[in-house]
Amino acid sequence: MKIAVAKEIEVGERRVALVPDTVARLVKKGLEVWVEAGAGDRSFFFDDAYEAAGAKIVSDTAKLWGEADILLKVGLPQEREDGRSEVDMLKPGAILIGFLNPLGEPAIAQKLAQRGVTAFSIELIPRSSRAQSMDALSSQASVAGYKAVLIAAAALPKYFPMLTTAAGTIAPAKVFVMGAGVAGLQAIATARRLGAVVEAFDIRPAVKEEVQSLGAKFVEVQLNEETVAAGGYAKEISEASKQRTQEVVTEHIKQSDVVITTAQVPGKKAPLLVTAEMVAQMKPGSVIVDLAAEQGGNCACTEPGKDVQWHGVTIIGPINLPSSMPVHASQMYAKNLTTLVQLLVKDSAIDLNFADDIIDAACITHGGEIRNQRVKDALASNTQQSAINS
Structure with missing residues (x-):
């Protein structure tokens, strides 16, 4: 053998x-x-x-x-x-x-x-x-979630943690994680370790407790359809539900310094979560790290393997993060x-x-x-x- x-x-x-x-x-x-x-x-x-x-x-x-x-x-x-x-x-x-x-x-x-x-x-x-x-998909996703936050922290032109200095108090960065699968949960945990204030969103309401256990706030959207596919993965949802989701998350994206997107559907193009209009409303200097870049991206401005500047926002589309x-x-x-x-x-x-x-x-x-x-x-x-x- x-x-x-x-x-x-x-x-x-x-x-x-x-x-x-x-x-x-x-x-x-x-x-x-x-x-x-x-x-x-x-x-x-x-x-x-x-x-x-x-x-x-x-x-x-x-x-x-x-x-x-x-x-x-x-x-x-x-x-x-x-x-x-x-x-x-x-x-x-x-x-x-x-x-x-x-x-x-x-x-x-x-x-x-x-x-x-x-x-x-x-x-x-x-x-x-x-x-x-x-489950290698999970083990490698945990690497991607961790590294995504480090990339965001390096690209963000400000501190992640709150600091009290002689020059005054510096507020902590606000991080919004979209998707609370393995990569998303690891991103939440890593961002919290670096001192950021973290919010997270997922269409699966069952992950709320996991998100909260890591010290993040869970953003809820009420959808009138099943959101969990076989094996516990997120399921592709209807256009109406996508529209409802975008309406709720837009304000959270607008207020965030860092957005990390992780939503992927096996064998299909990644769902669009962050439109160009949403990006335009973000603060200058903000950062988006799109972990779905290889599947087309969760952000409309993502280019796989590139860093893109859009209205003062940096959109990073890393490829094969576990390999890094x-x-x-x-x-x-x-x-x-x-x-x-x-x-x-x-x-x-x-x-x-x-x-x-x-x-x-x-x-x-x-x-x-x-x-x-x-x-x-x-x-x-x-x-x-x-x-x-x-």
């Missing part, structure tokens, strides 16, 4: 799928772990540490991909500069585990199915207490993957028990077919849209 760790080649990706500590755990269970040479360099886990943990360092990329029984990655398989497709480098029957974005880019699932690869998409791990230790903290992001992700691998491997053999809700939910391809209905629907929708465009 060969478990392989691929070196990420996507621009800007600094994380690695396993760290030496987790390699050691798998080796103790009798599993052979291969690590591509230099796979951990950008996250400060070097080859000698992997070797000391019991891993075999492999310089031949084609050999690593072609002989792996289970291949672990962070991001999507790529098309390499030499023209090779990483999907085609996998042997039929191999297992691939990573952030595969099957709802946003379902074509990758089709390619994996055609190759005969069994693929597990980390994004589809269910939100349950049993799956908590495998590769040490802890990799450690948490590696623990998530290790726990999932241990669920899939029994007595050094792969055991795909689809009666297990975690295995069933996360597996998107198997036996040459796409087995997840949501991914099938996303692929059909993309195919239909392509036909219309052509």
Whole structure:
């Protein structure tokens, strides 16, 4: 049983799928772990540490991909500069585990199915207490929420905490967090630690107590529809509810020094929460950090990967924030993957028990077919849209 760790080649990706500590755990269970040479360099886990943990360092990329029984990655398989497709480098029957974005880019699932690869998409791990230790979406979102506040604090031209000085008293910054999922809650906690006054909004009323437990004020909007989707995620709401929400939050945005937006819907464009008109009403020097930038942004003025100035307000659209903290992001992700691998491997053999809700939910391809209905629907929708465009 060969478990392989691929070196990420996507621009800007600094994380690695396993760290030496987790390699050691798998080796103790009798599993052979291969690590591509230099796979951990950008996250400060070097080859000698992997070797000391019991891993075999492999310089031949084609050999690593072609002989792996289970291949672990962070991001999507790529098309390499030499023209090779990483999907085609996998042997039929191999297992691939990573952030595969099957709802946003379902074509990758089709390619994996055609190759005969069994693929597990980390994004589809269910939100349950049993799956908590495998929930990489949450572990990486916590990194993003933390880092978003640090970025905002660095960009804001004033202090976060209240200060009493000989020159007078300085009022604390006002931070408004939109979305109280994992990223939002971490942002709230971090902003509070830095001394800011924090308010938070979420369409799910059930998160009110969590927000208040962190010392923030919860902004409530009464909506006459269900706002929670399967797995505890926020659900896309109607246009009428979006309008009602914007009316309520506009005044809070106007009064804030920092706005952090975190709302995302898997496989869809991020909902618009902050209009250009709202931005124009904010105080000069205010900062917006849009964590949904890669999905189009929660703010109308967001440009992914750029800092934008709009009427004196700085709108920051960071991409792949977890990668900016590769040490802890990799450690948490590696623990998530290790726990999932241990669920899939029994007595050094792969055991795909689809009666297990975690295995069933996360597996998107198997036996040459796409087995997840949501991914099938996303692929059909993309195919239909392509036909219309052509």
